[in-house]
Structure formats: structure tokens, C-alpha cells
Amino acid sequence: xxxxxxxxxxxxxxxxxxxxxxxxxxxxxxxxxxxxxxxxxxxxxxxxxxxxxxxxxxxxxxxxxxxxxxxxxxxxxxxxxxxxxxxxxxxxxxxxxxxxxxxxxxxxxxxxxxxxxxxxxxxxxxxxxxxxxxxxxxxxxxxxxxxxxxxxxxxxxxxxxxxxxxxxxxxxxxxxxxxxxxxxxxxxxxxxxxxxxxxxxxxxxxxxxxxxxxxxxxxxxxxxxx
Amino acid sequence: xxxxxxxxxxxxxxxxxxxxxxxxxxxxxxxxxxxxxxxxxxxxxxxxxxxxxxxxxxxxxxxxxxxxxxxxxxxxxxxxxxxxxxxxxxxxxxxxxxxxxxxxxxxxxxxxxxxxxxxxxxxxxxxxxxxxxxxxxxxxxxxxxxxxxxxxxxxxxxxxxxxxxxxxxxxxxxxxxxx
Numbered sequence: 336x337x338x339x340x341x342x343x344x345x346x347x348x349x350x351x352x353x354x355x356x357x358x359x360x361x362x363x364x365x366x367x368x369x370x371x372x373x374x375x376x377x378x379x380x381x382x383x384x385x386x387x388x389x390x391x392x393x394x395x396x397x398x399x400x401x402x403x404x405x406x407x408x409x410x411x412x413x414x415x416x417x418x419x420x421x422x423x424x425x426x427x428x429x430x431x432x433x434x435x436x437x438x439x440x441x442x443x444x445x446x447x448x449x450x451x452x453x454x455x456x457x458x459x460x461x462x463x464x465x466x467x468x469x470x471x472x473x474x475x476x477x478x479x480x481x482x483x484x485x486x487x488x489x490x491x492x493x494x495x496x497x498x499x500x501x502x503x504x505x506x507x508x509x510x511x512x513x514x515x516x517x518x519x520x521x522x523x524x525x526x527x528x529x530x531x532x533x534x535x536x537x538x539x540x541x542x543x544x545x546x547x548x549x550x551x552x553x554x555x556x557x558x559x560x561x
Numbered sequence: 562x563x564x565x566x567x568x569x570x571x572x573x574x575x576x577x578x579x580x581x582x583x584x585x586x587x588x589x590x591x592x593x594x595x596x597x598x599x600x601x602x603x604x605x606x607x608x609x610x611x612x613x614x615x616x617x618x619x620x621x622x623x624x625x626x627x628x629x630x631x632x633x634x635x636x637x638x639x640x641x642x643x644x645x646x647x648x649x650x651x652x653x654x655x656x657x658x659x660x661x662x663x664x665x666x667x668x669x670x671x672x673x674x675x676x677x678x679x680x681x682x683x684x685x686x687x688x689x690x691x692x693x694x695x696x697x698x699x700x701x702x703x704x705x706x707x708x709x710x711x712x713x714x715x716x717x718x719x720x721x722x723x724x725x726x727x728x729x730x731x732x733x734x735x736x737x738x739x740x
Contacts, residue, residue: 350731354702355646356709378735385738386703387635388684390642393600393704395592398612402595403587406613410620411580448576450624455578470577479577561578 349378353386446515448479455561456533458554466535466554467495467510476525477517478507486512487537493553494542496534499527504534509542531558563589568633575623583620590634591616594641601645601706602652611648615641646706687737695730702727 351357352365369376449472458467465483472479480495487493495518496504508518520528536543537550563571568590574582594615598608618640626636688696694716701707707715713723 346735347728347731388681398595
């Protein structure tokens with residue numbers, strides 16, 4: 336190979352792509368290939384991981400506190416909370432983000448958290464230990480639930496309840512043992528979520544036989560509107 | 562430094578809109594990411610802006626971060642580094658450097674396998690198999706955001722020679738990293 340001959344090799348191209356050395360056109364063409372070729376995507380990921388190791392030599396520098404203040408103000412400053420961001424993020428930034436996250440591979444069966452949760456609920460024990468985290472997806476009327484502790488004892492299940500105002504607890508269904516899940520939420524119940532409290536009780540397999548919690552309540556949490 | 566699992570968990574909780582998890586994530590990772598944006602931009606004010614914008618991307622992007630084997634620090638570093646390089650290229654464009662104006666948008670997203678201290682050592686060892694100049698060129702491209710034009714200027718070689726050097730170095734590196 337002569338000194339000026341350019342090796343045309345996917346390994347080198349993936350490296351150039353990650354380094355940001357390609358022209359816009361080449362990078363766009365390469366991106367299109369990545370989305371079609373899993374082997375190429377794996378190469379890109381390998382380079383990203385390996386190059387990130389180079390930052391070991393980069394000295395950590397605590398940023399001034401104003402960075403967090405500005406961040407907090409920009410992200411959460413509005414009275415309407417993070418949903419404001421949907422309109423507030425400039426298209427350019429959103430576009431860049433879409434590109435950046437284009438090919439983060441996901442396991443096929445992964446249960447995704449809501450893209451834009453309307454409510455968030457931390458279900459914690461009386462001691463403050465987080466048992467489940469939940470987010471309500473207003474687009475699909477589903478509650479995404481993620482277990483934060485071990486599976487329940489053999490022969491028991493955990494059931495989720497909504498307590499709206501002074502009403503009796505109403506079951507929202509059985510919770511998964513150790514994997515995130517999405518629970519379909521009845522529209523009547525969805526309307527009561529704002530300001531309600533959720534609770535988890537331990538029940539026999541199949542759930543409460545009476546329609547009300549029968550076992551100990553192991554976690555509760557207020558529904559936070561985002 | 563927080564553990565990989567902690568960082569992983571904070572990002573996952575950001576996806577649920579959990580602001581306290583975001584604060585934890587920021588508190589434990591912002592010094593590292595500020596180091597990265599400073600290294601690229603070499604200007605405190607700009608590096609602060611880039612850091613802030615990177616965390617906006619992180620908060621918004623957390624929904625698409627899946628913890629299936631991904632290395633969370635690589636994900637964060639890639640976002641901060643690429644965002645800083647985007648700013649660097651914009652700055653150079655406005656300074657009227659046409660060569661750079663044609664240069665790439667920053668590389669895409671993150672993810673990958675487990676990171677351990679031994680990973681960094683392995684990468685270091687593979688870099689040491691390259692000729693020192695060439696190892697420096699790859700390092701500069703990643704850490705300083707140098708373009709081919711920058712590198713050719715820095716090493717005082719023609720652009721095509723620089724390309725050849727770098728591509729060969731990348732192939733050699735990959736062979737070393739994954740024999």
C-alpha cells in the first residue's frame with residue numbers, strides 16, 4: 336500500500352465517524368448504513384466505548400454552582416414543569432438529539448418508560464425505602480412501573496391501589512415481581528390520578544379476594560403532576 | 562465517584578421525570594463532564610454553556626437510554642464531548658475557516674459494554690503500540706475535537722497523508738483492541 340492510498344475499511348470508517356472526522360455527507364451516508372447493518376453499529380459502539388476511556392486522563396473540574404442554577408431554571412423553572420420543554424427545546428437541539436440517539440440498541444422485549452410522563456409516583460416504605468417507581472403515560476393510558484427492590488416472598492403478590500380523596504382504595508392491578516411493566520389504566524381511574532395517593536399491599540396469588548387490601552401495606556406514594 | 566449501577570439507576574429514573582435523580586446524576590458526574598467540555602473548548606464560559614446544554618440533552622435523552630448492558634459513563638461522556646465539538650465547529654465556522662465548515666457534525670450516540678479500570682488500561686496499551694505522533698493524532702481528534710484540517714496543520718503534513726495515517730492507526734488500534 337502506498338503512503339497516500341486510503342484504506343477503505345469499516346473499522347477505520349466507524350472510528351472516523353465516532354471521532355467526528357467525516358464530512359457531513361459521508362457522516363449522513365454512514366449513519367444510513369449503521370441503521371441497516373448491526374455489525375457496523377456494534378463497531379461504532381465499540382469505538383465509542385474505547386475512546387471514552389481516553390477521558391481517564393481528563394481532570395475532573397467541579398463546575399461553578401451557577402451551571403446547576405441555570406439548568407434548573409431552564410428545565411424546571413416554568414410553572415408547568417418539564418412538559419414546557421416539549422415546546423421550549425429548539426428544533427435544532429431536538430434534531431441533534433434524535434441523531435445522537437438514533438441507534439442506541441434496545442433489547443426487543445424491553446418495556447419502555449413513558450416518553451413524556453404526565454405523573455410520577457415514588458412508592459416508598461414507611462422507612463423511606465423505594466419499592467416501586469411509576470410514571471403515567473397519557474398517550475397510551477398506561478402506568479409504567481419499575482420494581483426497585485427484590486421480588487416479593489414466595490406465594491405472595493403485590494397489588495397496586497389508588498386512594499383518591501376520601502374514597503376507599505381501588506385496585507389498579509397486580510404488580511410485576513422483578514421486571515418493569517406497563518399496566519393498562521381504566522379511564523375512570525386515570526381521571527382520579529391527579530392528587531391521589533397510590534399504595535402497594537401484599538396479597539395472596541391472584542390478588543385480593545375481597546376487592547380491598549387484605550395484607551400489609553408496604554409502600555405508599557403521592558401522585559406528582561409533572 | 563458513584564458506581565456504574567448508581568449512575569445507571571439515576572439515568573433510568575430521569576426517564577420517569579425524577580428530578581432528584583437528575584440532581585444526583587449531576588452532582589456525581591458534572592465535574593467529569595465539565596473536564597471534557599473544557600478540554601474541547603478551552604474557554605470556561607463556553608465550556609459552562611456546553612455543559613449546561615449537554616445536561617439538557619441528558620435529561621431529555623434519558624428516556625431513550627436503556628440500561629441493557631450500556632455503559633452509562635460512556636453515554637454521558639459521548640453526549641458532552643459531541644456537544645462541545647458541535648460548539649467548537651460552530652465557533653470555527655464563524656471564524657471563517659471553510660475547511661472546518663465542511664467538517665462533520667459530531668458523532669452519534671453512545672452505549673456499550675461494561676467499563677472497568679482495566680478497560681482504560683487496555684485502551685492505553687493499544688495506543689502505545691502506535692507511533693507516538695499517530696497516537697497523539699487520534700487522541701487529539703477525540704479529546705480536543707481536532708478535524709483532519711486541524712491535524713494536518715498541527716503535524717504539518719498534507720491532508721491526505723493525515724487521512725492515511727489516521728485510518729491506518731484506527732485499523733491497528735481496532736486489531737489490538739479486539740484481536
